[in-house]
Amino acid sequence: MKDKRLKPYMFMFGLSLLQTMLIIFVIAVILSIVVSIWLT
Known part of the structure; x- marks a missing residue:
């Protein structure tokens, strides 16, 4: 096992x-805000 080569990856x-x-x-937060504004 080569740990030194694997760790950065x-x-x-x-x-x-x-x-x-x-x-x-x-994106999910922005979408929920847009939907809440659009529904009211």
Whole structure:
């Protein structure tokens, strides 16, 4: 097992996954606000 070579990739993958989840969360919040404004 080559840990030194694998670790940066795992870190970058985790970082991109976190970024993607953050973007999805922001989009969901904006959508819910738009829907609540549109319904009232």
